[in-house]
Amino acid sequence: MHRNLWIYLLLISFISTGCSQPRMTSRGGNTAESARLRVVATTTIVADVVKNVAGDQVDLHVLVPAGVDEHSFQYTPEDVARVTDADVIFMNGAGLETFMKPLLENAGQHAKVVSVSDGISLKQAAPEDEPLAQKGTRSVQAYDPHVWMDPNNVMVWTQNIAAALAELDAPHASEYQANASSYRQNLAELDRWIQQQAAQIPEANRQLVTDHQIFTYFADRYGFKQIGAIIPSYSTEAEPTAQQLAALEDAIRHFGVKAIFVGNTVNPNLAKEVASDTNVHLTPIYTGSLTNGSPAGTYLDYMHFNVDAIVQALK
Amino acid sequence: MMAGVLDSILAPLQYAFMQRGMLAVLLVGIVCATVGAYMVLRGMAFFGDALAHAILPGIAIGYLIGGGAREPLFWGAMLAALISSLGIGAIAKGTKLREDTAIGIVFAGMFALGIGLISTVRSYSVDLAHFLFGDVLGVSNSDLLRMAILGGLVIGGIFLFYKEFLILSFDPLLAATLRLPARWLEYLLLLMIAVTIVIALQTVGVALMVAVLVTPAAAAYLLTRRLPLMMALAATIAAVSGIIGLYISYYANVASGAAIVLTCTAFFVLVWIGREIQKRRQVRSL
Amino acid sequence: MSVIKSLNKNPYGKWHEIHDPQKPILLAEHVSARYDGRVVLEDISFHLHTGERVAVVGPNGAGKSTLFKVIAGVMPLTSGKLDIYGADPSGHICIGYVPQRSQVDWNFPVTVADVVMMGRAGKLGILRWPGRPDWKKVRQSLIDVGLEDLAGRQISELSGGQQQRMFIARTLAQEAELLLMDEPLTGLDLNSQQAIFDILETLRQHRVTVMVATHDLDQAAEHFDRVMLLNRRMLGFGQPAEVFTSDRLVAAYGGHLRLLHVESDVLALADSCCDEGEE
Numbered sequence: 058m059h060r061n062l063w064i065y066l067l068l069i070s071f072i073s074t075g076c077s078q079p080r081m082t083s084r085g086g087n088t089a090e091s092a093r094l095r096v097v098a099t100t101t102i103v104a105d106v107v108k109n110v111a112g113d114q115v116d117l118h119v120l121v122p123a124g125v126d127e128h129s130f131q132y133t134p135e136d137v138a139r140v141t142d143a144d145v146i147f148m149n150g151a152g153l154e155t156f157m158k159p160l161l162e163n164a165g166q167h168a169k170v171v172s173v174s175d176g177i178s179l180k181q182a183a184p185e186d187e188p189l190a191q192k193g194t195r196s197v198q199a200y201d202p203h204v205w206m207d208p209n210n211v212m213v214w215t216q217n218i219a220a221a222l223a224e225l226d227a228p229h230a231s232e233y234q235a236n237a238s239s240y241r242q243n244l245a246e247l248d249r250w251i252q253q254q255a256a257q258i259p260e261a262n263r264q265l266v267t268d269h270q271i272f273t274y275f276a277d278r279y280g281f282k283q284i285g286a287i288i289p290s291y292s293t294e295a296e297p298t299a300q301q302l303a304a305l306e307d308a309i310r311h312f313g314v315k316a317i318f319v320g321n322t323v324n325p326n327l328a329k330e331v332a333s334d335t336n337v338h339l340t341p342i343y344t345g346s347l348t349n350g351s352p353a354g355t356y357l358d359y360m361h362f363n364v365d366a367i368v369q370a371l372k
Numbered sequence: 373m374m375a376g377v378l379d380s381i382l383a384p385l386q387y388a389f390m391q392r393g394m395l396a397v398l399l400v401g402i403v404c405a406t407v408g409a410y411m412v413l414r415g416m417a418f419f420g421d422a423l424a425h426a427i428l429p430g431i432a433i434g435y436l437i438g439g440g441a442r443e444p445l446f447w448g449a450m451l452a453a454l455i456s457s458l459g460i461g462a463i464a465k466g467t468k469l470r471e472d473t474a475i476g477i478v479f480a481g482m483f484a485l486g487i488g489l490i491s492t493v494r495s496y497s498v499d500l501a502h503f504l505f506g507d508v509l510g511v512s513n514s515d516l517l518r519m520a521i522l523g524g525l526v527i528g529g530i531f532l533f534y535k536e537f538l539i540l541s542f543d544p545l546l547a548a549t550l551r552l553p554a555r556w557l558e559y560l561l562l563l564m565i566a567v568t569i570v571i572a573l574q575t576v577g578v579a580l581m582v583a584v585l586v587t588p589a590a591a592a593y594l595l596t597r598r599l600p601l602m603m604a605l606a607a608t609i610a611a612v613s614g615i616i617g618l619y620i621s622y623y624a625n626v627a628s629g630a631a632i633v634l635t636c637t638a639f640f641v642l643v644w645i646g647r648e649i650q651k652r653r654q655v656r657s658l
Numbered sequence: 659m660s661v662i663k664s665l666n667k668n669p670y671g672k673w674h675e676i677h678d679p680q681k682p683i684l685l686a687e688h689v690s691a692r693y694d695g696r697v698v699l700e701d702i703s704f705h706l707h708t709g710e711r712v713a714v715v716g717p718n719g720a721g722k723s724t725l726f727k728v729i730a731g732v733m734p735l736t737s738g739k740l741d742i743y744g745a746d747p748s749g750h751i752c753i754g755y756v757p758q759r760s761q762v763d764w765n766f767p768v769t770v771a772d773v774v775m776m777g778r779a780g781k782l783g784i785l786r787w788p789g790r791p792d793w794k795k796v797r798q799s800l801i802d803v804g805l806e807d808l809a810g811r812q813i814s815e816l817s818g819g820q821q822q823r824m825f826i827a828r829t830l831a832q833e834a835e836l837l838l839m840d841e842p843l844t845g846l847d848l849n850s851q852q853a854i855f856d857i858l859e860t861l862r863q864h865r866v867t868v869m870v871a872t873h874d875l876d877q878a879a880e881h882f883d884r885v886m887l888l889n890r891r892m893l894g895f896g897q898p899a900e901v902f903t904s905d906r907l908v909a910a911y912g913g914h915l916r917l918l919h920v921e922s923d924v925l926a927l928a929d930s931c932c933d934e935g936e937e
Contacts, residue, residue, distance in 0.1 A: 063484070299622040306387055330510055535776070535779050542766050543776065551780070
């Protein structure tokens with residue numbers, strides 16, 4: 058493919074020079090007080106949760122910057138270096154980070170790679186969620202990787218993160234566990250709040266149309282229906298066909314959908330056209346990434362913002 | 373049965389995005405094929421392909437500055453087209469390299485620059501695919517208006533300067549003895565090709581652009597011996613191919629740009645085979 | 659600014675031709691020209707009278723085409739002076755150039771009438787379409803060369819002689835007063851060649867001055883008022899008998915010429931191989 062070629066070439070030239078450099082990482086349990094864990098998180102969302110569990114005890118680096126689409130992210134040589142030097146890498150897993158496999162192969166796997174979604178039962182967008190099933194959708198779809206849309210899943214994240222950190226940094230293990238526990242309280246509160254908010258929306262209006270399919274876990278937990286998506290896929294990498302767009306417009310009209318939700322990492326051009334053609338409001342939310350600072354600088358803010366937007370649009 | 377066929381034809385048209393798409397491919401087909409007639413007659417196909425690729429950095433810069441708005445993309449593309457043409461001219465005239473080598477150098481360099489710039493943006497990278505292969509489903513009404521105005525200007529230019537371009541293409545020496553402002557006319561033609569490419573960007577994208585410029589005109593060239601008729605035929609073939617291509621894209625779930633180009637090519641092959649058959653019949657009847 | 663300067667210099671369409679009837683139609687003084695760094699023409703001096711028919715003879719690479727291009731004002735001269743009716747060639751649109759047939763794209767989708775109409779562009783100017791008088795002029799030009807029946811044919815359907823006559827018709831439509839023909843007789847059979855000469859005779863009656871580049875020494879001697887022997891330098895200009903002497907011919911053609919004495923005549927055999935392209 059055009060766009061990967063030059064990156065691979067640069068990468069190869071970098072690796073061959075990088076291999077000869079002396080490395081200073083310390084592995085396993087740290088003994089020196091000055092040696093903090095080098096942690097890499099893939100997305101800003103994962104990073105935020107890691108920060109909440111790890112506190113100030115680690116050096117954290119995020120691979121996919123805020124505002125960048127995690128599905129089509131392309132890593133740089135600097136990212137490879139960070140991964141090479143890392144002690145532990147936290148990734149969402151569930152098939153979200155398609156770039157991880159080649160990245161890890163290039164970096165050499167020295168670090169412990171933790172998929173924070175381990176243990177969460179993954180779901181597919183249920184067929185009954187798409188009553189006018191968008192034609193032509195490839196059925197090789199795996200599972201919806203956007204597990205964080207249900208705060209209860211993020212609770213599982215905290216457990217996985219705390220366990221991994223504790224294993225690598227035993228002295229601070231109790232701290233990590235305490236942080237995790239406290240953060241889970243926040244998540245539980247968030248869960249209750251969302252339920253309250255969702256109750257404000259009449260059943261008939263609880264219909265979600267998005268730029269790509271992200272709300273499976275949210276819809277399941279809080280009683281919404283995913284009517285369809287501009288790109289009927291869990292990833293933004295696909296292109297909708299004419300038939301898929303036609304089916305989506307039919308669905309929107311048929312169900313009297315009130316809003317289309319578009320994320321911050323994808324070009325909203327196509328969504329804009331569909332919205333104006335069907336006379337439906339285009340509502341911005343945050344999907345794959347947090348923002349730098351407000352209004353969605355942390356996971357909790359992110360969920361608050363999105364739920365507020367949904368409630369406003371669908372009430 | 374007829375009702376079924378009629379239904380299949382009308383069904384996609386109930387969607388506004390399909391209507392806009394149809395209009396877009398119609399407009400683009402007509403303009404591209406008319407300009408393409410000159411490119412076929414003057415052997416400029418490679419140059420046209422190169423120019424289509426060379427506008428990528430201009431689009432990238434327009435994107436970085438304008439954040440997705442259409443105007444900056446257009447001006448960026450024009451600027452890149454101008455720089456590329458001047459560069460090709462400079463290399464071809466200033467060194468002993470042939471023009472096609474100069475074209476290859478400039479085209480590849482500019483294209484790589486474009487890819488590099490777009491990759492630095494790191495968000496909306498899916499738009500690279502749109503620039504390369506087209507995004508006809510996302511055509512907006514303002515896009516259509518822009519296409520119509522610019523396309524009208526291009527066709528108007530061809531009409532107004534018809535005899536000048538004709539003489540320049542057929543007999544540059546006559547153009548010189550009649551003191552036609554040849555250099556300005558060449559620049560004008562270049563400008564018109566660049567505008568055409570920018571208009572067509574959304575329907576077929578950079579990678580496939582040369583096909584809609586050249587293939588319908590080439591088929592028309594085989595069919596007729598008069599230039600005005602050649603242009604009219606080319607425009608018709610392109611328009612029909614565009615529409616058929618969109619229908620194919622709708623019913624077969626195939627990328628629209630590719631479907632349009634394949635239809636153009638199919639037309640060309642049909643014309644070519646038809647001519648061969650006709651030639652053989654003529655030989656046999658002698 | 660160069661845009662305005664060039665527009666003023668070539669007000670395409672609004673033309674003031676400076677035809678000074680006192681001056682000769684063509685006056686060349688010590689004209690030299692370069693092409694690709696080489697000297698192609700050196701110290702050419704001559705003048706023409708209105709209505710004259712002159713043959714330019716020389717081997718391939720002698721500079722015949724270059725001379726014509728300089729006269730037509732499409733190639734600059736490096737030194738010397740060349741005036742058409744007392745003014746620089748680039749100020750005139752009355753010079754008709756008939757190209758070599760081998761250099762024309764015969765597959766171009768134009769008809770005979772289209773090509774002849776192209777000659778009118780100088781009179782029409784930018785943004786104007788041909789009107790009735792222009793079509794009349796085209797029709798008349800076609801009649802003058804005997805091609806009126808072929809007006810609607812695509813140009814690849816013409817024979818060599820017809821192709822040549824079409825270009826002459828174009829210069830008639832152009833109302834050219836000086837006609838430069840680059841090897842029009844090459845490859846034509848004798849009948850076609852004769853047809854061309856007949857037309858040239860008609861042109862003379864219309865006071866059109868003609869310069870023809872040719873390889874055929876015999877024809878040059880027979881059908882032209884004066885001949886020029888050219889091989890980078892002008893080796894002779896005047897009556898054929900004066901110019902076509904053995905030593906001058908050998909000087910011009912070098913090893914490509916063989917002179918045979920047959921009874922009281924001299925037979926000159928020149929080979930026209932090895933076309934070096936731009937002369």
